[in-house]
Amino acid sequence: MSRSSRRRKHAVSQLNLMVVGFSSLGKTSFIRMLYDTLCRLKEDIEPPTSLSKRAETAQDAEATRTKELYSFTLDIEEEGEKISLTLVDCPGFVRDNELRLDVQVTEVLRYIEAQFDQTLAEETKVKRNPKAQDSQIHACLYFIDNTNNGLTDKDIRILKRITARVNVIPVVAKADLLTTTQLANLKKAINRDIKQHKIPVFDFPVDEEDGSESETAAEVLADIQTQIPFSIIAPEDAELIDPSTSEKILGRQYSWGVIDCLNPKHCDFVVLRNVLLSSHRKLFKDITLELYYEQYRTERLMARKASKMITKEQKKKLMEDLQEI
Template sequence: YKPIVEFIDAQFEAYLQEELKIRRVLHTYHDSRIHACLYFIAPTGHSLKSLDLVTMKKLDSKAHLPFAVIGSTEELKIGNKMMKARQYPWGTVQVENEAHCDFVKLREMLIRVNMEDLREQTHSRHYELYRRCKLEEMGFKDTDPDSKPFSLQETYEAKRNEFLGELQKKEEEMRQMFVQRVKEKEAELKEAEKEVKCGLVC
């Protein structure tokens, strides 16, 4: 499951990096985040493998996982037509037949009806969870040390002010050091000037 999770996280990371830029152009950004993940399980007829369970559990917080779909890559002759279907000892399951499986409903739901809802849910649920974790790693939290909630904007401003304060302090230290060196150099020049004058007079 790791390559799948890493790929989904990489798409979230790319969007986050675009969002954190000083000059953001999200309206023209090609959003490559994953809005739905179709997880195909081998038709063994037995229970799910532990790998399938672990993978689906890991993917649940990363993307939408539609449930219960029968699919097939095989084409069987049913009547006079070749149709996508799966042959079982007890009969034939037609992929395009709504009485047999949910594939047609799923396709309708994903592509025609709920695509925008899936995008919105990806942004507000899965991406926000990823974003919150990443920002917490960077030192931004939704609560202060006393566990009082405050906004991310306030946290950002506080961190920014703290950084600017440190920057001003360093600038002042460098300015003082520069002034000190100038004074030392002036003193050296005056001393050298006195020696030159003394040499000319003497």
């Protein structure tokens, strides 16, 4: 094995994901399900307490609700690649307090920008750290309430703010509460609102290169685009058996049957998981660095330059005032 091959074998790719949305939409439940399906390289690492607590009553739900932003990192392996995965969970946005809602969204943006600041600070060092970690948020899942007929005015306002700083992927929460027709209609309504209000969510661009291989990739991407926003169903805390296979599943039990949360026919979790961890992982990172970070970096450098110019003008005016005395 060549030296370069050994380096690739031991290389670890970093991926940082965030979940946001209004309260009680299952954001933490999604992180818990993702955690349960990961191939962890270190099984002795315990998940945060918030993931181990499951709500069985309304009181439990309130007690286990995410109160403040937190993150944790796992070393995982996906399709033979080692990934250092950081998951960031945010408190649910409030629905009945406009001022508090704006503050919450600002806090999310400040966290994202703080990660950009770390990169900018590293870039300005005379001697950079070759082992510096990439803490930038590469993708953000925005959970949408399934009880609305599309996006609300608050959703639109929030999305317009956060899409300026991060790749945003819309997600329909608790899709098991909708019939197939209702879910299809809701997805159409959400996509209509996104287009109408020109919200730049991640649109899964298709590679237009020639060749049969790229044609196959284009077909796959086209299929993914038809599923946006992705529908998510979180499993309940119970041991369930698939009646058709007699195997244990992550799902939900109803009087009419069982939902398998990992069955693509029931929800889009498996597709979304593959998009995040495999097929689009590099693209998320490239866009974050080349678009969102560069845009933020330019804004910060221009702001610093403007600040220095203002200071010079103030000094000049002060000297002129002193001469008049």
